Ligand code: SF4
């Protein structure tokens with residue numbers, strides 16, 4: 378694609394990066410069938426190619442309007458278009474640039490501003506999420522059904538998660554603690570630590586928190602970079618002491634960790650450490666999959682608590698977009714669950730987003746609800762006993778649309794590996 382970037386950005390690092398991405402798009406349209414919003418709305422401007430065109434106009438200095446913002450807002454950032462694109466267009470990166478520039482030029486109304494601010498001030502902060510959950514539980518009968526289903530327990534207090542395994546192995550990784558997940562599903566990180574412990578790897582805790590993805594995707598870059606720097610400081614002592622990986626049990630966080638090096642590039646005191654952390658960043662599935670012989674031995678030795686639905690439970694796996702499109706991890710979790718004795722049910726349109734997409738289900742509720750209905754129908758189509766996923770946002774969103782149990786896959790594997 379030919380471009381003629383405007384003076385305000387042409388000779389800047391951001392401009393050069395955006396220009397290279399724009400030029401790599403050949404307008405072939407192969408990405409259109411992969412795009413959930415194009416499938417739902419049928420408008421070229423709600424497709425990857427249409428949004429690329431809108432961002433080209435913006436970068437070439439043409440007026441930016443609320444219409445541009447609307448079409449960029451409607452993007453899920455699912456990056457299914459990247460997986461479908463034969464030219465390797467880095468759409469997600471271009472969208473980050475396009476959204477940030479649009480945010481500066483198109484003021485939002487007071488309600489939209491307040492909603493986005495509230496999300497940024499609550500969700501990345503574990504204690505605030507805990508407080509909000511306590512409040513939600515107190516008024517549970519008054520909540521709409523979909524919101525009730527998102528709460529971590531349904532009427533009774535959730536039992537405390539089992540204790541964190543002692544650091545007894547020479548091989549060590551450090552775990553990103555995260556923000557929403559420890560509040561909504563405190564058992565997931567423990568399950569990840571238990572699985573790794575059975576594989577001969579100790580998962581070390583850290584004072585880390587939100588990975589920064591939420592603020593980053595809401596174009597609050599200063600805030601996001603602050604959260605990333607705090608995590609670099611929190612994770613670094615374990616990295617320096619020889620941790621072989623920086624592990625996240627939420628695929629969205631693993632993907633964000635992988636971007637720290639680029640986003641903090643050149644920053645005094647942070648650039649080199651962030652690059653090292655990104656080079657070590659792994660989703661928990663990548664770490665477990667790399668330990669195939671140890672996993673086989675651990676499964677053979679396991680007594681195995683019955684997972685939901687029984688020891689041979691039928692599992693429908695929902696691959697989060699961050700796992701399959703951002704991290705390019707496909708088929709790995711399914712293989713791990715099959716090796717552990719679970720029966721994987723068929724899921725149609727497995728590459729399609731569930732509609733969770735960070736804060737999308739809150740900011741674009743109608744589109745998110747349509748995607749959720751389609752996803753739940755696809756997941757339930759194979760009559761599973763349990764739905765598994767790899768990301769807390771997807772887990773909470775899918776749970777709001779089904780009566781089946783929804784778990785992180787690593788919890789199923791941990792239950793299989795632990796003594797009953
Ligand atoms: S993003 Fe890729 S698939 Fe889509 S129009 Fe451009 S080159 Fe084609």
Ligand code: SF4
Nearest residue numbers: 412452453455456458
């Ligand atoms: S990221 Fe997803 S929603 Fe956005 S343009 Fe690409 S495929 Fe469509």
